[in-house]
Amino acid sequence: MTDPYEVLGVPRDASEDEITKAYRKLVKKYHPDLNPGDETAQRKMREINQAYDMIKKGAGSGAGYQGQYAGGSGSSASPLDSAEAYIMSGMYEQALYILQNIQDHSARWHYLSAMAFSQAGYAVTALQHAQMAVRLEPSNAKYQALLQRLSIGQSQYYQRRVVVSPAGGFARLFIAIILARLCCCFCR
Amino acid sequence: MFGYVNVDLRCLSDSAIKQYKSYYCGLCHQLRRQYGERARWILSFDPAFLFIILSALEREQPVCDVNRCPYHFGSKRPCVCGDTARYCADVTVILTYLNFEDDISDDRSHRAAAMRRFYRRAYEKASAAHPRLSRKISDALHRLELEERAGQTNPDIPANIFGQILQSVFEYNEKAGRFGYALGRAIYLTDAACDFKSDLKHRRYNPFVCFRMSQLDDILSNVYGSCAVEYEKLELYRSKEITDNVIYSGIQLKYELLKRLRGKRHDRSI
Numbered sequence: 001m002t003d004p005y006e007v008l009g010v011p012r013d014a015s016e017d018e019i020t021k022a023y024r025k026l027v028k029k030y031h032p033d034l035n036p037g038d039e040t041a042q043r044k045m046r047e048i049n050q051a052y053d054m055i056k057k058g059a060g061s062g063a064g065y066q067g068q069y070a071g072g073s074g075s076s077a078s079p080l081d082s083a084e085a086y087i088m089s090g091m092y093e094q095a096l097y098i099l100q101n102i103q104d105h106s107a108r109w110h111y112l113s114a115m116a117f118s119q120a121g122y123a124v125t126a127l128q129h130a131q132m133a134v135r136l137e138p139s140n141a142k143y144q145a146l147l148q149r150l151s152i153g154q155s156q157y158y159q160r161r162v163v164v165s166p167a168g169g170f171a172r173l174f175i176a177i178i179l180a181r182l183c184c185c186f187c188r
Numbered sequence: 189m190f191g192y193v194n195v196d197l198r199c200l201s202d203s204a205i206k207q208y209k210s211y212y213c214g215l216c217h218q219l220r221r222q223y224g225e226r227a228r229w230i231l232s233f234d235p236a237f238l239f240i241i242l243s244a245l246e247r248e249q250p251v252c253d254v255n256r257c258p259y260h261f262g263s264k265r266p267c268v269c270g271d272t273a274r275y276c277a278d279v280t281v282i283l284t285y286l287n288f289e290d291d292i293s294d295d296r297s298h299r300a301a302a303m304r305r306f307y308r309r310a311y312e313k314a315s316a317a318h319p320r321l322s323r324k325i326s327d328a329l330h331r332l333e334l335e336e337r338a339g340q341t342n343p344d345i346p347a348n349i350f351g352q353i354l355q356s357v358f359e360y361n362e363k364a365g366r367f368g369y370a371l372g373r374a375i376y377l378t379d380a381a382c383d384f385k386s387d388l389k390h391r392r393y394n395p396f397v398c399f400r401m402s403q404l405d406d407i408l409s410n411v412y413g414s415c416a417v418e419y420e421k422l423e424l425y426r427s428k429e430i431t432d433n434v435i436y437s438g439i440q441l442k443y444e445l446l447k448r449l450r451g452k453r454h455d456r457s458i
Contacts, residue, residue, distance in 0.1 A: 122344035123414060124377070124407055153413025160416065161436045 004051035023052045027089065049094060083112050092119035107136035111143050118150060126150055189287050189350075192375045193234040195430065196437040204429040210252060211243065211427075212236045214268035217255050218277040223310040227281060230307070235280040237434055238357065242272045244424040244431060245361045275360055278314040282322050283357070285311035290329055321356055328353045336393050343377060343395035343407075350376035363422065370418040374411050374439060381408055382446050408443065415439075 005012050008022045030044045079098050086095035095116040102109055114129035130147040137143055195208065215236055219227035243250050250268045257265045285307050291300035315322035332349045340346055351372035358368025380395045381404045387394035396404060412435075419435045 117344075121348060122342065123373075123410065124344050124347070125342055127407065127410055151410060151413070153415075153417040154410050155413070157409065157413040157416045157436070160432075 004054040007051035087115050092116045107133045190234045192378050193237045194438040194441045210266045211240050211268050213265040215239050217267045218273040222277050230284040239276040240427050244427045281310045281314040324356045341398045347373045347376045367418040370415040374415040
């Protein structure tokens, strides 16, 4: 198994700041948005994230410094903040990992889950979370905006649908289905 | 898998219907030419729609020849032909055969087993022509089966797998992959919504197991919306009336009918 300190290119007695700086530098180099389609970069990105996670988790076992996102005393960022940071950099897998370990399902938790699931391509799940966030905090404009963005196809679809399809009666609809499913139905 | 990509016959003009026929008949004729008479019987709207969209994405006008149809008293019919027709015929056979295999593992259907034997030679020929595609689809169906057996409660996961199947099919044209993915998701989730009530009643797996029926309308309309967003990004050179009809109306027909049937039953029972 590769040494996480080696992956980040820092010595074992490096401080928290040095580790974070090294991580950020590597992220800027290998970020998937800056290297579209590059599989080596994607693999390297995963390695870097894993190494950073390992060092963070190893902080509690007396490695000599306190992990920034340990969520314990003296940490500067809450888990939701770090999840948000991951989402902003497009690292939805890491964000989802943090979010699923949080027990308190606040409006903000639902909002961040919606964004992470949306990035991951889980549109139905994202929509459910966005709707929940708005339900819990109806006055929050950010949550409303996200829900609107996730539903934008929906309203456009129905506007276009009215033009394309007439409102028909039940009988006509039934016949349309039957004709449509008969093989070689066009007997005109 | 099949049966959700419909055309809404209530609102297609006569010229659009003629155009549709030429593609349907073209695919039918191509299936017979490549795989024999039996391949004609597996034709349906779904692969015909694939043929129409892939043709519509090509700048060059498709070639049309005229053939006699034994199922319409030997009358002459215009038939679109060409490379796209050949590809769609291959895909029709591959998808139909793999669908039978899926049916067999789902409910050990004797009919599906018989159909599988009947179309085995045709499938072997089609998958030899497209080995990677056939392998991708069969792997994806296998993954889908695993998720369904495990009782996956997140509907996006199996829907995305099915989306990947259609994405690989539509990638015949590199611009159509994303639309194929969105369409695959829409088809899978429509199927799940239509089967929701009966699956729950018979304790069968349904991706919406953690949802209520009242949420399905909203979810489906969102999924159709995403599909339409990808559809509008396509640059179609012809057949727009038909494809608009399918995307904005046809794909919902079955679900709409079921909803109305449910509504009528509910009214009668009050």
